[in-house]
Amino acid sequence: xxxxxxxxxxxxxxxxxxxxxxxxxxxxxxxxxxxxxxxxxxxxxxxxxxxxxxxxxxxxxxxxxxxxxxxxxxxxxxxxxxxxxxxxxxxxxxxxxxxxxxxxxxxxxxxxxxxxxxxxxxxxxxxxxxxxxxxxxxxxxxxxxxxxxxxxxxxxxxxxxxxxxxxxxxxxxxxxxxxxxxxxxxxxxxxxxxxxxxxxxxxxxxxxxxxxxxxxxxxxxxxxxxxxxxxxxxxxxxxxxxxxxxxxxxxxxxxxxxxxxxxxxxxxxxxxxxxxxxxxxxxxxxxxxxxxxxxxxxxxxxxxxxxxxxxxxxxxxxxxxx
Amino acid sequence: xxxxxxxxxxxxxxxxxxxxxxxxxxxxxxxxxxxxxxxxxxxxxxxxxxxxxxxxxxxxxxxxxxxxxxxxxxxxxxxxxxxxxxxxxxxxxxxxxxxxxxxxxxxxxxxxxxxxxxxxxxxxxxxxxxxxxxxxxxxxxxxxxxxxxxxxxxxxxxxxxxxxxxxxxxxxxxxxxxxxxxxxxxxxxxxxxxxxxxxxxxxxxxxxxxxxxxxxxxxxxxxxxxxxxxxxxxxxxxxxxxxxxxxxxxxxxxxxxxxxxxxxxxxxxxxxxxxxxxxxxxxxxxxxxxxxxxxxxxxxxxxxxxxxxxxxxxxxxxxxxxxxxxxxxxxxxxxxxxxxxxxxxxxxxxxxxxxxxxxxxxxxxxxxxxxxxxxxxxxxxxxxxxxxxxxxxxxxxxxxxxxxxxxxxxxxxxxxxxxxxxxxxxxxxxxxxxxxxxxxxxxxxxxxxxxxxxxxxxxxxxxxxxxxxxxxxxxxxxxxxxxxxxxxxxxxxxxxxxxxxxxxxxxxxxxxxxxxxxxxxxxxxxxxxxxxxxxxxxxxxxxxxxxxxxxxxx
Numbered sequence: 001x002x003x004x005x006x007x008x009x010x011x012x013x014x015x016x017x018x019x020x021x022x023x024x025x026x027x028x029x030x031x032x033x034x035x036x037x038x039x040x041x042x043x044x045x046x047x048x049x050x051x052x053x054x055x056x057x058x059x060x061x062x063x064x065x066x067x068x069x070x071x072x073x074x075x076x077x078x079x080x081x082x083x084x085x086x087x088x089x090x091x092x093x094x095x096x097x098x099x100x101x102x103x104x105x106x107x108x109x110x111x112x113x114x115x116x117x118x119x120x121x122x123x124x125x126x127x128x129x130x131x132x133x134x135x136x137x138x139x140x141x142x143x144x145x146x147x148x149x150x151x152x153x154x155x156x157x158x159x160x161x162x163x164x165x166x167x168x169x170x171x172x173x174x175x176x177x178x179x180x181x182x183x184x185x186x187x188x189x190x191x192x193x194x195x196x197x198x199x200x201x202x203x204x205x206x207x208x209x210x211x212x213x214x215x216x217x218x219x220x221x222x223x224x225x226x227x228x229x230x231x232x233x234x235x236x237x238x239x240x241x242x243x244x245x246x247x248x249x250x251x252x253x254x255x256x257x258x259x260x261x262x263x264x265x266x267x268x269x270x271x272x273x274x275x276x277x278x279x280x281x282x283x284x285x286x287x288x289x290x291x292x293x294x295x296x297x298x299x300x301x302x303x304x305x306x307x308x309x310x311x312x313x314x315x316x317x318x319x320x321x322x
Numbered sequence: 323x324x325x326x327x328x329x330x331x332x333x334x335x336x337x338x339x340x341x342x343x344x345x346x347x348x349x350x351x352x353x354x355x356x357x358x359x360x361x362x363x364x365x366x367x368x369x370x371x372x373x374x375x376x377x378x379x380x381x382x383x384x385x386x387x388x389x390x391x392x393x394x395x396x397x398x399x400x401x402x403x404x405x406x407x408x409x410x411x412x413x414x415x416x417x418x419x420x421x422x423x424x425x426x427x428x429x430x431x432x433x434x435x436x437x438x439x440x441x442x443x444x445x446x447x448x449x450x451x452x453x454x455x456x457x458x459x460x461x462x463x464x465x466x467x468x469x470x471x472x473x474x475x476x477x478x479x480x481x482x483x484x485x486x487x488x489x490x491x492x493x494x495x496x497x498x499x500x501x502x503x504x505x506x507x508x509x510x511x512x513x514x515x516x517x518x519x520x521x522x523x524x525x526x527x528x529x530x531x532x533x534x535x536x537x538x539x540x541x542x543x544x545x546x547x548x549x550x551x552x553x554x555x556x557x558x559x560x561x562x563x564x565x566x567x568x569x570x571x572x573x574x575x576x577x578x579x580x581x582x583x584x585x586x587x588x589x590x591x592x593x594x595x596x597x598x599x600x601x602x603x604x605x606x607x608x609x610x611x612x613x614x615x616x617x618x619x620x621x622x623x624x625x626x627x628x629x630x631x632x633x634x635x636x637x638x639x640x641x642x643x644x645x646x647x648x649x650x651x652x653x654x655x656x657x658x659x660x661x662x663x664x665x666x667x668x669x670x671x672x673x674x675x676x677x678x679x680x681x682x683x684x685x686x687x688x689x690x691x692x693x694x695x696x697x698x699x700x701x702x703x704x705x706x707x708x709x710x711x712x713x714x715x716x717x718x719x720x721x722x723x724x725x726x727x728x729x730x731x732x733x734x735x736x737x738x739x740x741x742x743x744x745x746x747x748x749x750x751x752x753x754x755x756x757x758x759x760x761x762x763x764x765x766x767x768x769x770x771x772x773x774x775x776x777x778x779x780x781x782x783x784x785x786x787x788x789x790x791x792x793x794x795x796x797x798x799x800x801x802x803x804x805x806x807x808x809x810x811x812x813x814x815x816x817x818x819x820x821x822x823x824x825x826x827x828x829x830x831x832x833x834x835x836x837x838x839x840x841x842x843x844x845x846x847x848x849x850x851x852x853x854x855x856x857x858x859x860x861x862x863x864x865x866x867x868x869x870x871x872x873x874x875x876x
Contacts, residue, residue: 134699156824157824212780216817247783250779254783255776258725262719262722267711267715270768274769
């Protein structure tokens, strides 16, 4: 007996409600953009500059005391968050964030020493497992590099799919990618999860994953388009999605299983990163069917195969691996 | 049909065995590390093999012994990004150019009259001539001091930009010379930072130039980044100057050839010194912390032959007058010369603590930085936090792996088991590759491995699903398996190449931990495609040959 998440043969119509699903996706994208501009991301020091000090105490922590101790230092914007994790046990961890200090390009050890001293007054047993400071110059550059990296990744993919398939496929895939990236930024704005360099890595992984899914569907669409030359595009696409559905679900489930294990057990340091990837896998799986394929369907495909065999029009390099 | 030539089988299995052999040392991380440390100690520091025999025996020498490097976020340590103030060098060059300019202009005095140095921006030399009509003559005379630039790109260019501004000559380093100077400054700075970090003696520091004027310094396993930063950040320029008098403030009156330098200890005390030093730190060959006859910490130094001769002559001629030892623009001590000093060694007595004298000795040995450093980024991670992260990552990876293994076995039965074995081999191969190329594993890198565990089965899933489909139509199981592999291939390539593209972009654009993630992700893609297309297939074929099943269930 086999475990089957999806029946052996399905014949579902994925495009019956395509105006609804595309509309919902469009609304979600717009909502994310609005959230990003109205609420904004909770940028970490990588992108904003400043200092993050991780503190660890053996007794429960009163964040108010910490704040009072630091107020005297006049450091500007100070935020203190308590971190909870099942693996901590009798350890109480907080993250103290201090904004980049006015007029200081570099990080001064004096400021850090003063902060540590002030906190030790509150609790002499406090330890500081990590201290990270990023100056404003570097953080500005990191923002630029990050945006460039995501743009480059999307651009490179656009070109690759264009070469391997047709431009309509390429647009469909990129629509799905932008959808996934924007929705991820939206949820980070909504939940105010700290957005740092690692999240950019997660975003690019989402790009990769979402694409992986989309490409598998598209690959089958291409194959079926050659096989069933007379059937309408919508039927061929539905058939292709149904045929690959079992694989799509299997891979998403195994990936999610692994990621959830990491989310629960992997420690608080990378939890935001893993959260982004879990969200990305879910959104990416959805978008490969309901965004990428739906867009492709709307754009249509030029099916002017003049040659009877594979490697025909529009599949410029389809045989490079054969 | 399902044929894999023998040499092909041997090659596939050979690669797997090789990969796993390279991965194996990581299971015994502590032992292998001890042995590798012992080997390094013997090779580089001339350690005694007999003494280190126990450490050497911790891991047999004939086995591979390369380990995955642990990133700073896993091992703990300090990460600093420093910017070199290259402009300081331009300023120093202009200052040292002034005497030359003065001499050159003296030769044409009858045409330009007297000359006077003006205040100017750092990096610029402004000289006013009293007879403005001769300014072109003066400019030409200064221009003669310029030399061709010594660099690959600046061939033909001159080192100096000289122009006239009314009756003032303005001298600057030329664009090409600045670029060449920056390059030298950076090379020298990186080298000196490396020497200083090596003096602290931690394992595998990573010091590299980044961009035009930055140095990335990563030192694993140190507890206090403060000490490291003090050590790296100090310029440590040591000079010996004749003392011409004392002053009470930094703005006290001085002649053009004098400088005012504060005392290191005594606030409010300033020395007037001759601007040109008698000796500089470059003439030191060694420096060691020591104690004087009163038990106070001092630094003893040894002078080069030239330095020793200069010092001998100078002290002989100036018995009875004071001279100052200046470190980074502070007078450490200003003793009076009692007698001729002609042995090549000396002693600096300041009010040092033991730590200070040790650090000063280190700094003097390593040499002065050509320019100051500012720190743009600083991250210190405690070793405990790193250990926690490793422990959490390990547990998460094991649970993730188990969940995927069970799920695959339930979904695909025997085929699932084949995929599972391939998955385990896959993780082993990732570690093998990471070790072999000496890549660094970071916390996001562990996440990349866990993600790969989830995604690695994808290629197998694609194939198995395809075999299932083909079983419905194809004639017989062997043909179905063959078709499954054939038809799934293009999807596998496309899907993985696109993900690989993003991994490459991440690697190129990213830094530190993110790069670690990109590496594991990229290697994971390569190994998972390899295991799915070759290893699982080999298992399937071997099984099929033995059993020859009439019917298969996927």
